Amino acid sequence: MTYDSDDPGYLESILPLVDFLEVTPDSIAVMSRAGPSIPQSTLAELERYATQVGIVVHGVGLSIASASGWSEDYLRLLDEIAERVPITWHSEHLG
Secondary structure, three states: OEOOOOOHHHHHHHHHHOOEEEEOHHHHOEEEOOEEEOOHHHHHHHHHHOOOOEEEEEEOOOOOOOOOOOOHHHHHHHHHHHHHOOEEEEEEOOO
């Protein structure tokens, strides 16, 4: 199941039926003057869910194959998640 913070009631009702929750850093990040980051409330929610299901991170924004190289901002987003949430698996589109 894909994480959607817009409807926590629905998510909590579905969690007992799934083994893994997919999180896409690109879709949960918010922009501030300091750059993109993941809200602390979202990280806390994911920590709670990780006690019930495996957390799988799947990103679409790590642009390793581009001429401009990877995004340091994006790597910081991955670090924010990995520092707080026990991740079962991480994958990327590598666009």
